[in-house]
Amino acid sequence: MGRSPCCEKAHTNKGAWTKEEDERLISYIRTHGEGCWRSLPKAAGLLRCGKSCRLRWINYLRPDLKRGNFTEEEDELIIKLHSLLGNKWSLIAGRLQGRTDNEIKNYWNTHIRRKLLSRGIDPTTHRPVNEPSTTQTISFGAGNKIKDQKMINVKAESGLSQLESNLFREQCPDLNLDLRISPPSRPNYQQSHQQQSPRCFACNLGIQNSKDCNCSNNNNNFGNIASYNLLGLKTNGVLDYRTLETK
DNA sequence: AATCCGTGCAACCGCGACAAA
DNA sequence: TTTTGTCGCGGTTGCACGGAT
Numbered sequence: 001m002g003r004s005p006c007c008e009k010a011h012t013n014k015g016a017w018t019k020e021e022d023e024r025l026i027s028y029i030r031t032h033g034e035g036c037w038r039s040l041p042k043a044a045g046l047l048r049c050g051k052s053c054r055l056r057w058i059n060y061l062r063p064d065l066k067r068g069n070f071t072e073e074e075d076e077l078i079i080k081l082h083s084l085l086g087n088k089w090s091l092i093a094g095r096l097q098g099r100t101d102n103e104i105k106n107y108w109n110t111h112i113r114r115k116l117l118s119r120g121i122d123p124t125t126h127r128p129v130n131e132p133s134t135t136q137t138i139s140f141g142a143g144n145k146i147k148d149q150k151m152i153n154v155k156a157e158s159g160l161s162q163l164e165s166n167l168f169r170e171q172c173p174d175l176n177l178d179l180r181i182s183p184p185s186r187p188n189y190q191q192s193h194q195q196q197s198p199r200c201f202a203c204n205l206g207i208q209n210s211k212d213c214n215c216s217n218n219n220n221n222f223g224n225i226a227s228y229n230l231l232g233l234k235t236n237g238v239l240d241y242r243t244l245e246t247k
Numbered sequence: 248a249a250t251c252c253g254t255g256c257a258a259c260c261g262c263g264a265c266a267a268a
Numbered sequence: 269t270t271t272t273g274t275c276g277c278g279g280t281t282g283c284a285c286g287g288a289t
Binding site for chain 3: 015016036037038050051054058087088089090101102105
């Protein structure tokens with residue numbers, strides 16, 4: 001059973017957007033707001049498909065876009081987030097105000113990949129390039145009553161021999177892991193922080209002053225780890241990867 | 248001046264997720 | 269429960285541009 005096309009391709013423009021098309025789209029969205037992309041082109045008098053309109057708005061016309069060069073801080077934040085999330089560009093973009101997933105994806109492919117390679121770091125694994133990279137699949141069962149029981153495959157760098165590999169499989173036949181996040185292990189951490197405000201998880205990731213930073217505005221810190229908001233994920237001390245998928 | 252080549256980025260395409268019918 | 273429609277995401281493509289030859 002085939003999927004019907006999102007629009008009638010024979011009567012739609014493709015390629016670069018003209019100034020007039022931009023103005024029509026902006027004016028329509030200002031008046032009616034975002035949403036219902038399928039019917040928008042017709043309503044706005046545009047010979048474009050809905051997807052094209054959505055993309056143009058989100059990636060180029062939205063008023064809250066920052067544009068301009070990425071800062072060094074943004075670079076490092078993207079690298080950190082990518083090491084945590086992989087190619088989840090929309091999630092990464094959600095942590096960088098005024099940046100779009102497309103922009104970050106392009107920037108990653110054109111700048112950051114090269115930057116990491118020049119540092120001798122594999123941009124995919126975030127590990128040194130010359131490290132042996134045999135892979136092993138670890139599956140994370142998602143709890144008892146998950147609808148689809150999705151397995152998340154994680155490529156684990158191992159460098160294990162066949163024997164070690166078999167042992168590993170025996171010991172971890174089908175992992176059902178709750179990933180718990182705890183404060184980074186630091187010598188004298190408690191001692192040095194007893195007098196001052198503890199740093200939140202965002203700060204420890206290097207995302208100071210972001211909206212995820214809880215240092216200054218509430219009690220969700222390491223002194224009270226029962227509940228904090230990491231990367232927009234409200235948790236009770238347990239990070240559930242599935243929540244990463246939903247914004 | 249002409250051509251080639253690499254780079255950056257906007258836009259397109261295909262597919263999965265999800266909700267409504 | 270199945271089918272259908274819509275949205276959003278990530279990978280890929282193609283064009284414009286600038287520098288090198």
